[in-house]
Amino acid sequence: MTDDDRPDDSDDDDSRNDVVAPCPSDGRKKRLKTSARRELIDLIVGQAVGASLMRRLKTLTGRPLVVSVKAPGADWCKPLVGAFLRTNAMAILRDGSTKGDNAEKGNDVVSEALSEGKHVVGVSHLPEALLPATLTRAADARVEAKHPDGKIIRRLISMCVGRPPKNIPEDIVAGLSFDDIVSAFRRGATPSQVVAALAAASSAKCRVSVEDSTPPLDRMPGYARELREWAFALAEDVDAWRRHEREWRSISSSVVLAGPPGTGKSLFARSLAATLKVPMIATSVAQWFGTTAGYLDSVIKAADAAFEGARAAARNGGTGCLLLLDELDAIPNRNNVDDRHAAWWTTLTTGLLLRLDSATSDREGVILVGATNHVENLDPALIRPGRFDKIQVVGFPDSVGLAEIISFHMDGAMSPADVLPLARTQAGSTGAEAAQWAKDALRRARTAGRNVCFDDLVAAITSGAEMSPGDRRVTAIHEAGHAVVGVVVGRRIEAVSILSKGSTAGATSMRRAGSCFLPMDDIEKEVTVLLAGRAAEMVVLGRASGSAESDIREATSLVAAAHGSFGLGDDLLYRGSREKATELITFDPAFRRLVSEHLGRLMDATLDIVRRDRAAVEAIADALVERGYVEGDDAERIVKGAAPIIEKGDTR
Structure with missing residues (x-):
């Protein structure tokens, strides 16, 4: 028998290291008739x-016996082993708390014990694993x-305290650990007080974290159609x-x-629980x-207690959790x-994987929802079928979703x-930001x-990010340039804004070409739109500011990829991915x-468009x-209705 397999007798309370000194009895409170710990296990x-x-x-x-005992949870393993230590069996405890707790360790101990004629009992909440x-x-x-x-x-209660009250609920200890249950049997407690303590502990352990105000998904705004x-x-x-028309194992x-912070992953989980009409228990590392400690x-x-609480809540009424x-x-x-x-x-991750694995654990009625900002960092074993079956992206809401939020x-x-x-001007904002604007x-x-x-809503969005009149004018010219050139090259404009938010001074939202595989002329149109903000500043203000850094970076990357990655330049030589080409x-x-x-030629073409439609640029900027x-x-309407600027020498 190895140290990893050697449990302490659960009934030996005096051996606990955290007991400093015994509490003196005041002689007034009667003791329990018998040990609740021992009687419960028996x-x-x-x-x-x-x-x-x-x-x-x-x-x-007679012939030595081998018995495998599945415990209700990891916290029950040690107390259960105590019962078998009072027999003539060698007991093996495996609660997943050490790296030696796996099917490959301890086999020699088992075979040796059997050869010596000893009974062997193994206790674990995940015996096969x-x-x-x-x-x-x-x-x-x-x-x-x-x-x-x-x-x-x-x-x-009858054995330890006295005659129990009638109508004790069947789920009176739902979600409670062994020690949670035993702690309700306090010295001097009456049967009714024990029942009340158990009910209160169970309610706290299986407390639903869904707020009453969280609506189901048919009334919850902001989430994509595919997710709904x-x-x-x-x-x-x-x-x-x-309705007993499907088996749980057939359900994904x-x-x-998965998604960026603020996109409403936890809120979606609460709304999903409301949609499913089940309680929700939230936990985390x-x-x-x-x-x-x-x-x-x-x-x-x-971790195991969280799973046990979910299983207990799922069993309560058979509705799920x-x-x-x-x-x-x-x-x-x-x-x-x-x-x-x-x-x-x-050791911790392996134990969690075993808990998640539908093949080795009882997950009936438990809907598992994981939430992460960085799905790329997850252990691959977490997201295989049978554990987490599917990854759903919770992205930024579109303008309609923002308006609904x-x-x-x-x-x-x-x-x-x-x-x-107003929502159309805030593309790329999170649902959390939209909710905060409304509250502000x-x-x-x-x-x-x-x-x-x-x-009030405009002020809430721009709070703390007001621009000087000069910066406001530059930003307006810049965004107007994007909008005008976007219309000219066939883009559908959704909104133009200088309502600054965070580090973004302004934004122009437009629908781009639908395909992911653009020919060279569409790439050039895209680059032309990107360069239009800088071009508008040069034409209207006579100089360019440093506000176009991200536009120039994206334009350069697109042109480099067209020549080095997409094979759309003068030759088909592949020079690497888009990032490598840049x-x-x-x-x-x-x-x-x-x-x-190539960028220079496209910049010249962009300047021509802005010079021709300068009146539209200035009208939108105003x-x-x-x-x-x-x-x-x-x-x-401004772009299509404004008279173009006919400069001297223009023969159009």
Whole structure:
């Protein structure tokens, strides 16, 4: 028997290192009639193993037995082993808390014990994965110790405290660990007080983190159609399972929500729970560390408790439960962990994988939802079928989605149609930002003692980022140039804005060509639009500012890729990916000259367009300076209705 397999007797409370001194008795409170710890374990083991098998384990006559015992959870393993240590069996504990807890370790211990005529009992919440393979293969009996139900709790109260009250719920200890249950049996407690303590602990453990105000997805704004369709399909599957028309294993019940911060992944999970009509339990690696001392076994038990709570909540009424594993990328990719920490993290990650694996754990009724900002950092084993079956991207909402989010958080004070023109100017914003604008606008109106208005929303978006009059004019000219050239080359303008947000002074939203595979003429149009802001500054203001850095970077990258990656230049030579082609500009003088000359020709063409349509540029810029934004339709009307500037020598 190895050190990894040697448990402490769960009944030996005096051996705990954290007990400094015994508490003196005041002599007034009566003691429990018997030990709740021992009686609970004996009831659970007796129910699972049966009296006949237990009698055989207590004798050494006849053929030695091998018994595999599945515990309700990792925290139950050590107490359960205590019951078998009182027999004549050698007991092996595997709760996943050490790196030796796997099927490859301890097989020699099992075979040696059997050859010496000893019974062998293995206890684990994941026996096939954690117990020695020899034990599970040779087992004469495979039993499962069930989480206690109302019947067990009634018997335990009767044995330890007194006559139990009537109508104890069957799920009275749903989600509770072994120690959670035992802690309710305090000295001097009455049966009713024990029941009340158990009910309160279970309610706290399985507390649903869905807020009452979180609406289901058919009323939740801002999410993409594909994401909603997946959720509604899952809801239909779960309903069919509840009606016993589908088996749980036929349902794809796990997903990773991946996307940038602020896109509403956790909110989507809460809304999904409301859609499915199930409770939601949220957990994370940070929570496992924050609620424990941080030791490996305590972190593993905290993780296991979250899964047990979800399973218990799912069993309650047979409706299911959603378990959210937030910040999933906090579980490191084992391939990237340094040698110093590899053993620690490998043990934790492996235990989690076994918990997630539908082939080795009981996940019936549990919908698993992981959330991450960095899906590329996840351990590949996490996102294979049978664990997390699918990855759903939660991206930035489009303009319609932003408008719906703003209206939703303004409690209908302004309709989506009212705020859509402004939403169109904020492309690339997150749902969280839109919600904050709405709340800030409402607060401004409340402070002023009036109803919220459009200007409150504009002020909320631009708060803390006001520009000087000079910068406002430069930004307006720049964005007007993008809009005018965009219309000329056939782009559909959605909005033009100088409502600054963060580091972005202005933006022009437009629909680009639909295909991902652009011919050279479409690439040139795209580059022309990118260069238009700088061109407008040069034509109208007589000089260019440094505001076009990102435009020039993107234009240079596109032209370099056209020649070096896409095979659209003078030759078909592949010089590398788009990124490599851009880097090549630094090291290859000939390639640099080729890209530079092409950009120069496109810049000349862009300047020609801006000179011809300067009146439209200035008209849009004036409107931007005045009100901060111009809707796409208005911008197009200005471009198509403004008289072109006919310069001297122009023969058109």
